[in-house]
Amino acid sequence: MRVLVTGANGFVGRALVQRLLSEGVACAGDVSQLLLVDQAFYNAPEHARVSFLAGDFGAPRTLDSLLSEPVDIVFHLASVPGAQAEADHALGDRVNLYATLALFERLAQQAQAHSRVPRVVFASSVAVYGAPLPPLMDEHTLPKPTASYGVHKLVGEQLLSDWTRRGKLDGRSLRLPGIVARPGLSAGHGSAFMSAIFRAAQLGQRYTCPVSPSASAWWMSRPCCVDNLLHAARLSADGLHAQRVWTPPVLHLEVKRIVDALAVRFGSARVDYSPDDRIERLFGRQPPLMDRRAVEAGFQHDGTVDSLIARALSDD
Template sequence: MRILVTGANGFVGTALVRRLLNEGVAYAGDVTQLLLVDQKFDDAPAHAQVRAIAGDFGAPHLLDSLLAQPVDLVFHLASVPGAQAEADHALGERVNLYAKLALFERLGQQAQAHSRVPRVVFASSVAVYGAPLPARMDEHTLPQPTTSYGVHKLVGEQVLSDWTRRGKLDGDRLRLPGIVARPGLSAGHGSAFMSAIFRAAQAGERYACPVSPLASAWWMSRACCVDNLLHAARLSADGLHAQRVWTPPVLHLEVKTIVDALAVRFGSARIDYSPDERIERLFGRQPPLMDQRAVEAGFQHDGTVDSLIARALSDD
């Protein structure tokens, strides 16, 4: 199986690559070649079946190189984070919209030329729902993005849905929340505080949290995120609902619940609160969420707050 991973050097991408090399998709050893693309690579895996290419995943010459031979499976993770995309609209459009459509177009051409339709697992985002959010959310909640990032993710969903219907691609879309716990702080992620809480408690450092202790958010560890991405790749298309877009189950928890559990684990958690209305409105007023179709399809959350913390701070 030839697999392409965009954004392979990112927080989620590096963990996904490790899992693919160790476990494969259906079974260990079923990955014959792993094509990795990102703007740069800190330390690409030294495996015979790995080929890492640094550059713009939507550039024609890079697509020519990546897709010189057909691929069977694509994990499209690459994107400019939401806050960064809002600050630099041209960059956000180039990467999150036009490059993505260029990738999908070339994959569709591959399918036509080789009669080999690749499975595409697209990492969409809960940003498609916009803000403010309704009191409760389920599989019937309509997307109403209020950021360019959310709009571009929704466009990707719709194109992939249409091309799946037409047989050009075989696509699954996962609307992912903020994934924890990223190392360090990133100005590009508006939800960076969610990871910063974990890292500060782990290091015994003080942190000024930009949302209140009663702010509620959706939590998912990197390991759980990779579980769900791989599950999407393994799903049989038979019997799935027509849109094939899911919001995987999440733990819906107040920030105080996370901080209290971290304090138990590390002896203390030196978290102060300095709420920022904009950040709290976007990331701290998330309601209960249950996409029943995602549950029935087998997607899962981390289970408990203690399991979330253990998995979020692991290297998996």
């Protein structure tokens, strides 16, 4: 099968590409060609089955090249992250909205021309829920985005759901939390502190955390995220609920619980706290979350806090 990954050089994209090359989608070797697109590539895997394209994934010329032949599965990961999308509305709209619409439209045209409906896994975000959040969250919690990024992701979900309803795409959207542990701070990610805690402990460095020790957040490691993306691609279309949107299970943990576990693993974790009300309001007051449809569909979290830490740092 031919598989396309947008945002393939990103933090999650690089790990997904490695898994696709080693494990395939349903079984090892079932990916005959892996098409990767991102703004730029570094340390990219050299493999006979891999093709790279640096550029805007929604540009007509890029889409012409990527979709010169039909694709079977698309993992749409590319986006401008939250803080950056809020600071530069034009850029966020261009990438997260218009380019996503262009990609979905071209994939739908493929289905029309070749009678071959591509399966599309869309990396949405818990940002669709906005803030403040209700005391408990489940599959019935309505999205109420309060930032541009959340709006972008919700629109992407709706577009994909509509193309799926019309029989042109086979869509699946996952509302993902902040994924840990990114290798460095990113000005584009408001949840960057979640990874910074891990990295500071790992390096024996002092870190000033912008949320309080009692702040509660949703945690998922990069390997677990990739597990869930691949699981979404493997799900049979039979019996899936109409919207095709899931919020995968997460570990709901206070920051202090993470810091204490890191201290045990590394001997110490030198974390000071200087809470920023805006960051804590958006990323540190997350309630218990249980999307029963996601559990029933087979999506999973990391298991325990120790497993989360081990997995988050396992693929450095």
